[in-house]
Amino acid sequence: MNTAATAAMPGHDPHDDRALIACPECDLLQHEHPLPPGGALRCCRCRAVLYRRRAHGFDRALACALAACVLWVISNAFPIVGLSVNGDLVETTLIGAVRVLYRDGMWPLAGLIFVTTILMPAVHAFGTVWLLLPLRVHRRPYRADAVFRLLCIAREWGMTEVLMLGLLVAVVKLAHIASVVTGPALWSLAALMLLLVATASSFDERAMWSGIGDASLALPEGVPLKGRTASASGICVCHDCGLSTRGVLHHAHRCCPRCGARLHLRKPASLSRTWAYLIAAAVLYIPANMLPVMNTSSLFGAQKDTIMSGVVYLWTSGSWPLAIIVFIASIAVPMLKILAIGYLAASVNLRMTQYTAQRARIYRIVELVGRWSMLDIYVIAVLVALVQFSAMATIEAGPASIAFGAVVVLTMLAAMSFDPRLIWDTSDARREQDARHHEEHAT
Ligand SMILES: [Zn+2]
Ligand SMILES: [Zn+2]
Incomplete structure (x- = not known):
C-alpha cells in the first residue's frame, strides 16, 4: 500500500500547533500530516517527497x-x-x-x-x-x-x-x-x-x-514565521538528514546538531561549482566519443572501438535491444544531462521565474538517470578482464574509457552541487518584494 498525501501551507492562525517541515527541494514551509504506515507526504508546491513512513x-x-x-x-x-x-x-x-x-x-x-x-x-x-x-x-x-x-x-x-x-x-x-x-x-x-x-x-x-x-524533524512549535520559505524564516535544513534548525547559522560551528x-541555507557556491563540473564534462565528452574505448588485438589484426562503433556492432549482430540500451546510456544520457543541467543553471543565472515546476521535474529526472551512464565502463571492465588469451586475442581499455568515466562522474558531481531550491528562489524573492510593495501602498 502506498498512499500519498500532500502537505498543507501554513496559515496565518497563530494557534495552529501542527509541526512544520521544510521541503528539501523548494524550501517551502509546510504543515506535517499524520501518515498511515507505508504512506508518503509530498510537497504541495513541487511534489517532492517530504518523508515516507515505512510499514x-x-x-x-x-x-x-x-x-x-x-x-x-x-x-x-x-x-x-x-x-x-x-x-x-x-x-x-x-x-x-x-x-x-x-x-x-x-x-x-x-x-x-x-x-x-x-x-x-x-x-x-x-x-x-x-x-x-x-x-x-x-x-x-x-x-x-x-x-x-x-x-x-x-x-x-x-x-x-x-x-x-x-x-x-x-x-x-x-x-x-x-x-x-x-x-x-x-x-x-x-x-x-x-x-x-x-x-x-x-x-x-x-x-x-x-x-x-x-530531536524530531519538526520545528519547535509556536515560533512566529517571517516568510513562506525556510531560509526567509531563518531556518536551515540539513542536506543529509533533513533536520530543520533555527539560529545555527550564527554559531561558529555550522554543523547539523x-x-x-x-x-548552509543553500549549497555553497552552487552555481559556480555546477558550471565548473559541467564545462569540464562537456570538454571531456568530445574525446570520450572520438577516441577508442577498447583496443582489441587478435590473430586477425588489431581493432579500435569507439563507443558508437560498439553500439553499431551490437546492432548489426542482432542484439538491437541492447544496442538501444547502450546508445541511450552512453551517448544520449550524458549529452542530455549536460544540456539539462546547463539549462537549469542558466535559468537561475538569468533569474527566470517561469516553468518552475517543470524545471524541478527536470532536476529530479537528471538525478535519477545519471548513474546509468556507467554502463559502458562496466562492460569494458568485464571484457578486458576476460579476453586475455595472449596469443589469440586481448582486449585493452582505450584512452576514451577514462575520459568517459570522468564525464559520468563530473555530470553526477554537477547535479549534486546544483541546489534545486535556487530554481524557486527568484520567484520567491519577487513575490516577497511584491507583497512588501503592496503593504507600503496600503499604508
Ligand atoms: Zn517542494
Ligand atoms: Zn543532519
Whole structure:
C-alpha cells in the first residue's frame, strides 16, 4: 500500500500547533500530516517527497541488509563470468577485473569501478546493519552521525544495478567470441542488487533518529514565521538528514546538531561549482566519443572501438535491444544531462521565474538517470578482464574509457552541487518584494 498525501501551507492562525517541515527541494514551509504506515507526504508546491513512513519498522530493512552483507561476500569471493576457448577457462571476479585494469595502467578506471561496485555497496549493507542492529535491541549505535553520512554517500555512489546491466551486455558481446560460463557471483550479484534496493526503500530515517532519541524533524512549535520559505524564516535544513534548525547559522560551528553535516541555507557556491563540473564534462565528452574505448588485438589484426562503433556492432549482430540500451546510456544520457543541467543553471543565472515546476521535474529526472551512464565502463571492465588469451586475442581499455568515466562522474558531481531550491528562489524573492510593495501602498 502506498498512499500519498500532500502537505498543507501554513496559515496565518497563530494557534495552529501542527509541526512544520521544510521541503528539501523548494524550501517551502509546510504543515506535517499524520501518515498511515507505508504512506508518503509530498510537497504541495513541487511534489517532492517530504518523508515516507515505512510499514515494518526496522525489521524489514535490517533483514534485507543482513542478507545483503552475506551476498556481498559471496559476490566478491566467487567468479562472475568465465569464458571457455578451446578447453581453456578464463574466469574473473569483480576484484580480478579491477586488478587487470590497474595492471594495464588504467588506475582511474580501476578506482572508479572498485568504489562504485565493491566499496559503496559494502558500506550501504554493513552501514545499515551497523545503525539498525543496535536499535533493534534498544541500544544506541556507536557514531550514528558519521555512519549515517557515509550511508548517504554510499546510496548515491553504489551502482550494483548498473553493474548488472553492464554484465548482461558484456555476456551478450562475449557470446559472439566464445562460450560463456556464468559464475555463482553473477546470481548473487543479482540478488544483492534487489536486496540493496529493498534495504534503501524500507529504511525509515525518521524512525531511526527517533529511536536514537534525537530531536524530531519538526520545528519547535509556536515560533512566529517571517516568510513562506525556510531560509526567509531563518531556518536551515540539513542536506543529509533533513533536520530543520533555527539560529545555527550564527554559531561558529555550522554543523547539523544531529548528523554533524555542514549546514548552509543553500549549497555553497552552487552555481559556480555546477558550471565548473559541467564545462569540464562537456570538454571531456568530445574525446570520450572520438577516441577508442577498447583496443582489441587478435590473430586477425588489431581493432579500435569507439563507443558508437560498439553500439553499431551490437546492432548489426542482432542484439538491437541492447544496442538501444547502450546508445541511450552512453551517448544520449550524458549529452542530455549536460544540456539539462546547463539549462537549469542558466535559468537561475538569468533569474527566470517561469516553468518552475517543470524545471524541478527536470532536476529530479537528471538525478535519477545519471548513474546509468556507467554502463559502458562496466562492460569494458568485464571484457578486458576476460579476453586475455595472449596469443589469440586481448582486449585493452582505450584512452576514451577514462575520459568517459570522468564525464559520468563530473555530470553526477554537477547535479549534486546544483541546489534545486535556487530554481524557486527568484520567484520567491519577487513575490516577497511584491507583497512588501503592496503593504507600503496600503499604508
Ligand atoms: Zn517542494
Ligand atoms: Zn543532519
